[in-house]
Amino acid sequence: MTMRETGWAKINLALHIRARRDDGYHEIETLFAFVDAGDALVADVADADRLTLDGEFAAGLCDGADNLVLRVLTLMRERHGADRVPPLAIGLTKNLPVAAGIGGGSADAAAMARLVRRHFLPEIGDAALPRLVAPLGADIAACVASATCLGTGVGTQLSAVPELALGGTxxxxxxxxxxxxxxxxxxxxxxxxxxxxxxxxxxxxxxxxxxxxxxxxxxxxxxxxxxxxxxxxxxxxxxxxxxxxxxxxxxxxxxxxxxxxxxxxxxxxxxxxxxxxxxxx
Structure with missing residues (x-):
């Protein structure tokens, strides 16, 4: 059975930088929103992990262990048991441009996290999954839910903004x-x-x-x-x-x-x- 997820394109409706931190990060306030299209991720159980890239912007990525998709997979195995997540043959169709400000790599990482949780680790809660993957990149936490939200701190402290009823815009x-x-x-x-x-x-x-x-x-x-x-x-x-x-x-x-x-x-x-x-x- 082929498993599928989408790495939804992220946009920052607003992005206010409030301070530069001593650790090199920045204190920000941002309104995240997500588009109903993005990169396509598929996975099948295999004898070993491998990542295959295609799509218009695949040339801008590496398919090795440093790719965020594989790093998420490794992290989730480390935290929840290697025996629970089998080796996966992953295909990533890169429809979103790289280094473009729309969270392409973060969106793909979040899609991988959702896929692994849904099929192998369903006990991971909606609040726990963003916290688990956030150390891999500041935008990944918001990309997990891919829903309009307010991000503060370095962008990983998320809160709902129901007054921003933007769905369908x-x-x-x-x-x-x-x-x-x-x-x-x-x-x-x-x-x-x-x-x-x-x-x-x-x-x-x-x-x-x-x-x-x-x-x-x-x-x-x-x-x-x-x-x-x-x-x-x-x-x-x-x-x-x-x-x-x-x-x-x-x-x-x-x-x-x-x-x-x-x-x-x-x-x-x-x-x-x-x-x-x-x-x-």
Whole structure:
């Protein structure tokens, strides 16, 4: 029996950096949201672990033990018993660009964690699973549930935000096909605390009043982000912003028809840019 999971694309609706920590991490406040499309993960019981990569962006990844998918598998065996999780032949179809600010590697790791739990370790609870995999990467915890939430601390302290009723919101993701490394962008943050996330009751006011504090340092290393944001803004979404550390940007629309028309217009103007049309989960 082939087991299947999806590594849902992650976006940061807002990302406020509040402080640089002594351990090199940053204190942040971020609104995570997830798109109803992403990387495809399949697994079959086998005689030994192996990872096979395919898809448009597979060339940007390694298939060795350092891959986050295999690291999650190893970690879960170490914590819950090697005899309980058999060797797996894993296939990962990499549909999301790498180093793109949409949690591709973290989403894949979280998908692996969900797959292993569902089929082999069902006793691991919804709260325990994110804590288990969080040491492998700050975004992985949020990617486990792949649901809109508030992330604080280094992004691993998660809380629900039911007032952000965003499920079904049409979204368009666009990347200029230029990878942006996360570490240098965080390192280039200017250290200025520009304040907390707005917590008003009105959703749009809350998002308009927020920001992505990594947008400026990301643009310094990847000026094409400005072009993407300019083009998205001209398509009249109700919100357009860079996600994570870039270079992917997103636009939210009121109707799927508006999103699709925007996607077609953008594809005609910039056929080289990667884009993904979907809806928020």
């Amino acid at each position: 049409p979204v368009l993701l666009v990347n200029p096909r230029q990878p942006v490394a996360t570490g240098p962008v965080f390192a280039a943050w200017d250290g200025v605390d520009r304040g907390p996330l707005f917590t008003g009751a009105d959703l749009r006011a809350q998002l308009f009043a927020s920001r992505n504090d990594l947008q400026r340092p990301a643009i310094a290393g990847c000026p094409a982000i400005v072009d993407v944001l300019t083009e998205l803004g001209a398509l009249k979404p109700w919100l357009a912003r860079m996600s994570g550390s870039g270079a992917t940007c997103f636009a939210l629309f009121d109707a799927a028809g508006e999103r699709d028309a925007a996607a077609a217009r953008l594809a005609a103007r910039h056929p080289y840019w990667w884009q993904l049309a979907g809806a928020l989960r």
